[in-house]
Amino acid sequence: MRIEISYKFIIGFLVVVVSGVIVNLAVPHLKIPGEFQQTFSIACALVVGLIIGAIFSRAFTTNIRQLTSAGDRIRQGDLSEDLTLQQNLFPDETSDLAKAMNYIQESLRALVGDIRGIAFKVASSAQHLSGTAQEMSASSQQVAETVDQISKGAETQAEMVEESNRLFKEVAMSINLVASSAKKVAESAHQTVETANSGSALAGTSLSSIRQVLVEAESSGKQMVNFVAQLQKISKFVEVINGIAQKTNLLALNATIEAARAGEYGHGFAVVAEEIRKLADSTTISSDEITGLVEGIRAEGQQVQASMAQVIEEMENGREAVDRTSQAFTEITDNAVGTRAKANSIAELAEQQIVSAERITRAIEEIDKVVSDNAAATEQVSAATQEQSAAMEELAQSAKDLSSMSETLLKVVKQFKLVKQEQD
């Protein structure tokens, strides 16, 4: 039965008063001396009052104490015990208060339980977040490193592209040189062909001239033979003349001798004989001269024949040489024609190569552009990554903070005992 404290107070007072009255009424019956009756009644009233007061206040204070200790417990965080008042015979406001405190405890429990649960979740989430933040930081670093590599790679690419460009320019230059050299070679080959052709024609002309000379030499040789035969005839005639002259000389001598033997009559005859002898002598001289001339001519003719033979031999050699020269010219012409063809094909190939080189150069320029773009993009990515990295660090830091805060919260929350079996 619920009695409010005020009623309890009133009841107490009433009881005390009643008891006083009772005592007062009773005292005369108790045979207590008159002077002690007041004291006795006061004492009885006091006693009753004390007793009731004690009982009441004890109950009250016990409840209050319990409430206080419960409040203390709650303050200390022990939410495990529900408060049940011992002195709860006549529930009053303290029991209300106890109920209220129980409600408070309950709701605190619930709250703390929730907070704990949430704190756990937060802690785990914070850890998760921290872990993720670290991972992200690590991968962000990796990305940064990769981007760095890419950047360096892009630099290297750019260098390589420049190098390639330079090399291709050199290649293009040397191809140009090759092309112009090939053209020059073709030209000189052409000239060589023409020169060889004219040389060949000259050789042909020389050959025909040599042949003509040989033919004429042959006919001259025949003429020489005739010539020598004529000389022989002359020699024979001169011999005959010489013989005649000698015989005439002899006859003249003998005639002189006979004339001398004839004496006077032989004088004229002797003179005539002498003249005849002189004639014979001069004839001999002349025929000697003729013989000398003939000999000279024969000697010269032999010389001529010898030199002609030599000439013919040399002509033969010359003919052979011209033949060989002609062959050589033909070879040269063939070679030069071949060279010209090759030079022309080289020039064509060089032209093609130049075209290809130009294409390659343009492609390289494109690559260069791409590389530049890449480099720029990489720089941007790098900057962004750095920002991201910083943000990641901040996030990691925040996660750490959150984690530590949740730890703190957990620690704080752990102080509350929700269930009796919980350990601190």
Added chain:
Amino acid sequence: MILTLIFTLGEVVYGLEIDAIQEIIEDPVLHHVPRAEGVLKGAINFHGQILAMVDLPELLGFAGAMRDPRRVVLTPAGKSLVLTVSSIQRIVPLDLANMHAPPENCEKGAIRGVADMDETAVNLLDTDEILNQLEARYAE
């Protein structure tokens, strides 16, 4: 002035009066005489006569000289010898009256004297001496 036949023996110019000469014949057929002395080259048929031919150059020490194919046939006064000489030149009139005496120590040369022919010395042949020399040779 006496007509003289001028001939050479080697390089030496000799002369002989044509009185002593019968005829000059050209390269007559020479018949070999067995066991004849070297100087006697052989025998020839001169108009039916058999005459001995003497190689004058060899006899007078001009053995290496050339020989004229014409031979000089001497008159019977010269024992009709046939002489081979180096070269028969011609017949000229010489002043033999004023010929010089032959050089000393020249008996083997068969020179009677030296005549003058236009600044050339002509040794006149001594046919007797030739005969003597021949006989001398045959005597050995």
